[in-house]
Amino acid sequence: MTQNCYYDSLLNAVVANYDGFILFDEFKAISLSILEQLKHNETSKVLVNIENMESMLVESFEWIEAEWFPVAIAAGLKSMAFVVPHEAFAKAGMEFANQKAQEDGHIEIQYFDKIDEATTWIKEA
Secondary structure, three states: OOEEEEEEOOOOOOEEEEEEEEEEEEHHHHEEEHHHHHHOOOOEEEEEEEEEEEEOOHHHHOOOHHHHHHHHHHHHOEEEEEEOOOHHHHHHHHHHHHHHHHHOOOOOEEEEEOOOHHHHHHOOO
């Protein structure tokens, strides 16, 4: 799997895939693409597959928390489904990056071990 981001009309959601070790610039580019797709397709849902992501740089999760989530919320993001990574450090980084947004209550975030579970949930969200 390669890094990519696209709109899935059957889910009415933006789908993003992160794979392997991702440098900050690549991570940021994919994440900004999610925002573009979110706005362009007028959806409030995102499915993020980071099942095979190896790790997340500290600057990536700090940027997501401080910069990305506020813009995503302003763009109408309401629901996020994550296919969780197998790698423990990547999983901890994901949870840290999402914690504030989850606590603020603007976005419902759910975590799944399998893509089909995440797909079913985001379709119904």
